[in-house]
Amino acid sequence: MSPDHVRKLDRLDPLAGKRDLFVLPEGLIYLDGNSLGALPVAAQQRAAEIVAQQWGQDLVKSWNTHAWIDLPVKVGEKIAPMLGAAVGQVICCDSISVNLFKLLAAALQMQTDRHVILSQEDNFPADLYIAEGLGRISASGTLELKLVEDNGIEEAMDESVAVLMLTHVNYKSGKIHDMRRLTQLAHDKGILVVWDLAHSAGAVPLALDDCHVDFAVGCGYKYLNGGPGSPAFIYAAKRHQDRIRQPLSGWMGHAAPFAFDTQYLAAQGMRQFLCGTPPILSMGVLDAALDVFEGLDMQVLRDKSRQLGELFLEQAADTGCLAEFELVSPTDSTQRGSQLALGHPRAFAICQALIDRGVIADFRAPDVLRLGFAPLYLRYRDIARSVEILADVMAGKIYQEEKYSKRQKVT
Ligand SMILES: Cc1ncc(COP(=O)(O)O)c(C=O)c1O
Numbered sequence: 001m002s003p004d005h006v007r008k009l010d011r012l013d014p015l016a017g018k019r020d021l022f023v024l025p026e027g028l029i030y031l032d033g034n035s036l037g038a039l040p041v042a043a044q045q046r047a048a049e050i051v052a053q054q055w056g057q058d059l060v061k062s063w064n065t066h067a068w069i070d071l072p073v074k075v076g077e078k079i080a081p082m083l084g085a086a087v088g089q090v091i092c093c094d095s096i097s098v099n100l101f102k103l104l105a106a107a108l109q110m111q112t113d114r115h116v117i118l119s120q121e122d123n124f125p126a127d128l129y130i131a132e133g134l135g136r137i138s139a140s141g142t143l144e145l146k147l148v149e150d151n152g153i154e155e156a157m158d159e160s161v162a163v164l165m166l167t168h169v170n171y172k173s174g175k176i177h178d179m180r181r182l183t184q185l186a187h188d189k190g191i192l193v194v195w196d197l198a199h200s201a202g203a204v205p206l207a208l209d210d211c212h213v214d215f216a217v218g219c220g221y222k223y224l225n226g227g228p229g230s231p232a233f234i235y236a237a238k239r240h241q242d243r244i245r246q247p248l249s250g251w252m253g254h255a256a257p258f259a260f261d262t263q264y265l266a267a268q269g270m271r272q273f274l275c276g277t278p279p280i281l282s283m284g285v286l287d288a289a290l291d292v293f294e295g296l297d298m299q300v301l302r303d304k305s306r307q308l309g310e311l312f313l314e315q316a317a318d319t320g321c322l323a324e325f326e327l328v329s330p331t332d333s334t335q336r337g338s339q340l341a342l343g344h345p346r347a348f349a350i351c352q353a354l355i356d357r358g359v360i361a362d363f364r365a366p367d368v369l370r371l372g373f374a375p376l377y378l379r380y381r382d383i384a385r386s387v388e389i390l391a392d393v394m395a396g397k398i399y400q401e402e403k404y405s406k407r408q409k410v411t
Pocket of ligand 1: 095096097098124126127167171196198199219232
């Protein structure tokens with residue numbers, strides 16, 4: 001594709017104006033919004049305001065005057081339209097891991113005659129760890145975590161399965177599951193489904209209500225741009241809310257936390273998923289960050305994200321720089337989320353060489369270079385430039401320099 005055509009794509013981009021809503025270092029190409037989203041200007045301002053005014057000046061009064069106490073509900077409702085969820089089904093709290101624990105435990109109590117959590121071998125490991133942990137403390141000791149390959153999920157859905165736990169967009173390959181179909185198939189077998197939307201929320205249009213999803217979790221720090229350690233969210237379909245009993249019965253999930261009753265009585269609706277005091281600084285920042293999505297058509301976002309990925313592959317094919325890579329993601333852009341996964345035995349070193357040249361990508365063990373395309377702040381010319389830089393790294397075998405093999409704690 002010619003530079004003229006790339007310029008034209010930028011000129012016609014309906015999301016071009018969104019980039020100005022972000023703080024981005026000059027000259028840097030950020031292909032890691034699927035790990036940690038960039039900083040929205042509004043989030044930066046809110047962080048300063050919460051610290052200086054709300055905490056600094058208004059102190060404890062802010063629980064009421066700045067409605068800190070309602071922030072989990074407010075932020076949940078702001079996320080809900082992006083998930084295709086009607087009011088009263090999403091709340092912001094804790095991390096994905098903690099929320100999965102709550103949901104899996106709740107779902108298992110709704111399915112006492114079944115003993116299997118079914119998931120996928122290459123699901124995000126933390127999700128599997130949580131299910132394993134539940135197995136270790138299950139009263140009967142019979143809870144089983146059954147892991148199958150991607151193409152074995154349907155076959156493994158039988159009457160022993162209580163819960164199907166899947167990640168909608170695979171964290172490594174980016175492959176998307178057919179949420180509607182798998183949810184329906186599971187329900188046909190009496191199985192409840194918990195979807196992990198970490199790599200979907202804010203990147204892929206979702207229709208949780210329409211797909212009759214039971215439960216879902218997702219995080220605030222990737223495509224929602226809520227910042228490092230930003231709190232996560234829970235979706236629970238209205239039809240289940242009266243039957244749920246989640247095990248982390250903390251005071252914020254109590255029907256009347258400030259009655260200081262010695263007996264636990266769960267709140268109605270989504271508040272029952274709260275546990276301890278919400279992290280107001282990060283939740284307030286996420287609240288502000290979500291404003292960049294206001295009035296946005298998720299399909300427009302999705303179209304651009306697909307085009308960014310396609311442009312990358314086209315440009316890379318022109319330069320031949322992917323000759324040594326294996327495309328781990330689906331080739332069809334409708335089948336993958338907002339990312340590309342490229343397999344190479346030296347993927348770690350290649351990633352480091354890219355970062356050294358101002359292209360931030362990431363590495364997933366053992367051998368995947370992961371490139372995220374966050375459509376709110378990436379331009380088509382950034383993609384074209386990142387391919388040029390990758391081509392240089394590959395042609396000059398720059399990644400072979402010893403310094404690029406040095407691993408730090410976080411890869
Ligand atoms: C798919 C997926 N699930 C779960 C997690 C873990 O989330 P948390 O650290 O919020 O528990 C991640 C983290 O990146 C993830 O990518």
